[in-house]
Amino acid sequence: MKVSVDYDVCASTGACMQVCPEVFEVRSDGYLYVLQDEPPAELHDKVRQAADMCPTAAISVED
8 A cells, every 4th residue: 555645735724733743744834744655454444544534635555
């Protein structure tokens, strides 16, 4: 799995971080950071859920 974010549309709401903090983090500078762009298999379901919850659909997941 490969995770990518379209930062041009990302609103840094933190919804993804609430679902999967192992992979997504909104820092004090207000920007989203991807901590693991190729997360391990045990996080795949959480990453997909985080992508689905993104209000701007900025998160893409490739299997």
